[in-house]
Amino acid sequence: MNLLSRGLFASASLASLAWPVAGRIFSEKLEIDENRSVWAASTPDYQPGPPLAGDTTADLAIIGGGFTGVSTAYHFSRRYPEKRVVLLEAASLANGASGRNGGMMLNWLPYDSPRNPALDALIYATTNAGIDTIEEIIRRHSLPVSYRRDGTLSVFTSPARAEYGHAKAEYQASIGAQVEFIDRAALAARFRLEGAQGAVLDRGSGQLNGCQYVRGLRPVLVEQGVAIYEQTPVLKVEEGRTISLTTPNGRVQTGAIVLATNGYTSKLGYFRDAIFPVVSHVIATAPLNPAQQLGWQEWAGFYDDMDRISYSSITSEGQVIFGGGSPIGWAYTFNNGTCFNGSQAETARVSASVERGLQRYAPDAQGVTIAQRWSGTLGLTLRRNILLGVRGEHHNVFYAVGFNGHGVTLTNVAGQILTDMYSGDDQMWRGLPFYQDSYTPIPPEPFRWAGYKIFSQLSGHLPRY
């Protein structure tokens, strides 16, 4: 951990002492905006289903209809066909990050000190099997989902960091990962990126159209007996042996719940001191020929080594997605804002900055038409660790939240873990770093907002490694 992070954690812990007072002053409200992503544009005929009207009961009620919610509904209803599963989504399926992301379906490639090869091999194998499961589900149900699994690049933008990347790739290959280091010259010939000094190619990763996947699963879930209510925000959770959920036009009495609300979780009163929502701004070009126009001959996409990460992937129609790329490409809004409510001028400024980010890596993208511009909400934790487990006096509040920008694969594994946890048959997941983890507390407002601003100023243009 570097000095900056140490300072951040220490001051966050100190300012967290203000929670008992500040937590009451700054109450929160759920805000959800429309999904304007390239992925949403690829499901133009999707209509959200009707809201809950009246009261109902359930054995398990899942709050949130993104990857986490849908994967839990899928695995749980297959394991327990006799149990009643209800899924409540505030807007429409895949309206959150799952339908707005950069599309990269990544493996977790650990390289922490001290090294633990046995654990690292297990972490990698778990995420790689998670991608296998996504593919298997698409095939099993003949889902109309575009995806590719021809590899993604982790790009290094200084010679020293490329050296680090090289060593990392060698270690990861030694624990069984399908990775290799691509040096600067080979990279320039196959995936031309201005300023890139080398990259690690992970052949087992790829890209997934999240809207097609999540929305494509709706009829499958219904067939498996899941009751799905879209346009149904949960307004209140009252815990007990039977949990009561209040929605605008009806209540659910349920034996257990799953919080599958990632960046929106604090709005239900949970994990207010653990997760904070950050908005990432994204663009997608009109369809192009990336090989001819940009020199991007192969592979699904890349992400870089900066703290304010740039990420990019290519859809099957040839649209280039690009997100982040500078401190302007990411935003925290006071009091855990889950939407970007910038003025027209601010939106234009942000969008221009993201476009410049793409052009920095791909100068030939200058002048290319931008077809979509959108933003999406991630759930971040201070140590960037996932929170997955069960809590509550009656041991019936399950959660999988805080996926920190790398959730496409792990949210889909989360449904399997939560189902096993519910059944008490979860030994195989114990010991993995995304299981029942603790967290470093995040301070309340106004310290949180001020802290984000200060940290952004200090770390905004620094590398991650």
Ligand SMILES: Cc1cc2nc3c(=O)[nH]c(=O)nc-3n(C[C@H](O)[C@H](O)[C@H](O)COP(=O)(O)OP(=O)(O)OC[C@H]3O[C@@H](n4cnc5c(N)ncnc54)[C@H](O)[C@@H]3O)c2cc1C
């Ligand atoms: C712009 C962007 C780019 C990203 N790029 C990548 C990437 O390239 N690769 C990668 O691995 N990860 C990426 N991520 C992260 C990844 O998309 C997320 O980790 C993942 O989609 C989270 O899925 P989820 O189901 O947990 O949450 P979400 O998809 O956010 O779903 C939560 C759902 O809960 C609903 N909800 C919230 N509150 C309530 C309530 N009170 N009642 C009912 N419903 C509620 C919301 O409407 C939402 O639909 C990106 C994220 C963003 C935002």
